Amino acid sequence: MKAIRIHETGSADVLRYEEVADPIAKPGEIVMRISATGVNFVDTYYRSGLYKTALPASMGGEAAGSVEAIGEGVSGFTIGDRIGYAMAPLGSYAEKIALPADRVVHIPENVSFEIAAASMLKGWTARYLLRKTFPVEPGHNIVIHAAAGGVGQIAVQWARHLGANIIAVVGNDEKANIATTLGAHHTIISTREDIAKRVKELTNGEGADVVFDSVGKDTYEATLNSLKPLGMFVSFGNASGPLPPINAQILSAKGSLFFTRPGLLAYIRTPQMLRETADDLFDVIGRGIVKIAQPTIYKLENAAQAHRDLEGRKTTGSLVLTP
Numbered sequence: 001m002k003a004i005r006i007h008e009t010g011s012a013d014v015l016r017y018e019e020v021a022d023p024i025a026k027p028g029e030i031v032m033r034i035s036a037t038g039v040n041f042v043d044t045y046y047r048s049g050l051y052k053t054a055l056p057a058s059m060g061g062e063a064a065g066s067v068e069a070i071g072e073g074v075s076g077f078t079i080g081d082r083i084g085y086a087m088a089p090l091g092s093y094a095e096k097i098a099l100p101a102d103r104v105v106h107i108p109e110n111v112s113f114e115i116a117a118a119s120m121l122k123g124w125t126a127r128y129l130l131r132k133t134f135p136v137e138p139g140h141n142i143v144i145h146a147a148a149g150g151v152g153q154i155a156v157q158w159a160r161h162l163g164a165n166i167i168a169v170v171g172n173d174e175k176a177n178i179a180t181t182l183g184a185h186h187t188i189i190s191t192r193e194d195i196a197k198r199v200k201e202l203t204n205g206e207g208a209d210v211v212f213d214s215v216g217k218d219t220y221e222a223t224l225n226s227l228k229p230l231g232m233f234v235s236f237g238n239a240s241g242p243l244p245p246i247n248a249q250i251l252s253a254k255g256s257l258f259f260t261r262p263g264l265l266a267y268i269r270t271p272q273m274l275r276e277t278a279d280d281l282f283d284v285i286g287r288g289i290v291k292i293a294q295p296t297i298y299k300l301e302n303a304a305q306a307h308r309d310l311e312g313r314k315t316t317g318s319l320v321l322t323p
């Protein structure tokens with residue numbers, strides 16, 4: 001089968017489209033024939049070397065497709081079932097992948113493979129951020145960075161449903177319009193406005209209850225200065241580069257802030273947590289609370305272009321590869 005792998009870390013140019021052996025279903029595993037692969041910003045961290053993985057490495061951590069083979073000891077799945085997975089293992093930039101059966105979820109009939117691949121990893125992330133890391137309640141002032149991106153679009157809609165007052169931070173006017181259409185109450189254009197000053201203005205001088213910051217290095221200072229006393233800094237990504245080391249004293253100086261650096265894996269670590277998370281996302285999609293925009297589709301062999309567009313801040317919503 002064909003797959004995208006890397007033999008060295010670096011720019012998008014290191015992504016290679018090559019022939020690899022077909023996976024087989026070992027005991028406890030399922031082989032998925034992939035119909036759609038989700039492209040996530042985290043894929044670029046593995047490719048660049050920011051996150052470590054052994055080389056040569058298979059790329060990608062999210063896919064939707066159908067069951068092609070079932071290993072010994074697996075129950076609850078039959079050949080042809082519509083399935084998906086997100087986060088681990090790596091290797092979804094391919095035509096097939098072998099997966100531990102307890103990391104696989106069923107995809108409902110009303111959700112296409114492309115929409116599933118566009119929404120699982122990002123939607124599960126939005127879900128834990130808003131419902132577990134900082135349970136959002138009506139009236140909370142919340143700031144969502146990269147609000148027109150993959151995670152951002154889902155988070156804005158879900159937070160609106162939960163009753164939050166949403167301040168969306170985006171890179172340009174087109175993205176601001178998207179965030180507003182999805183339910184953001186206010187927008188801040190990060191490339192030309194002072195984020196913290198605007199957040200303070202929009203919250204009557206008080207500051208935000210929580211900031212969901214996936215941008216990292218470039219927005220770290222602004223996020224610290226946007227929070228109200230006892231507010232929570234949720235640092236969940238590094239699209240602009242990693243944060244500086246955190247000086248605990250600064251959290252006290254800025255008003256006894258809380259700081260967390262969450263990752264999806266911890267929030268879906270048991271089969272039950274995974275199932276609850278997946279059910280919750282498919283439920284809000286099914287009820288029209290969260291609408292997943294048609295993703296931008298790239299052919300698998302053009303994965304490098306998808307990475308360039310994502311890292312170049314050229315995209316909105318989700319990107320999907322098809323074999």
Ligand code: NDP
Binds near residue numbers: 150310
């Ligand atoms: P996005 O679609 O959100 O793309 C990233 C966006 O970040 C860009 O579109 C851009 O939006 C913004 N951005 C700001 N500065 C930069 C920069 N210097 N370079 C590139 N982008 C920049 O990606 P995803 O939805 O896939 O992921 C969003 C974030 O969430 C990522 O940081 C990812 O690592 C993180 N994440 C974390 C998870 C976790 O569990 N911890 C799980 C899933 C995702 P704009 O132009 O509007 O600023």
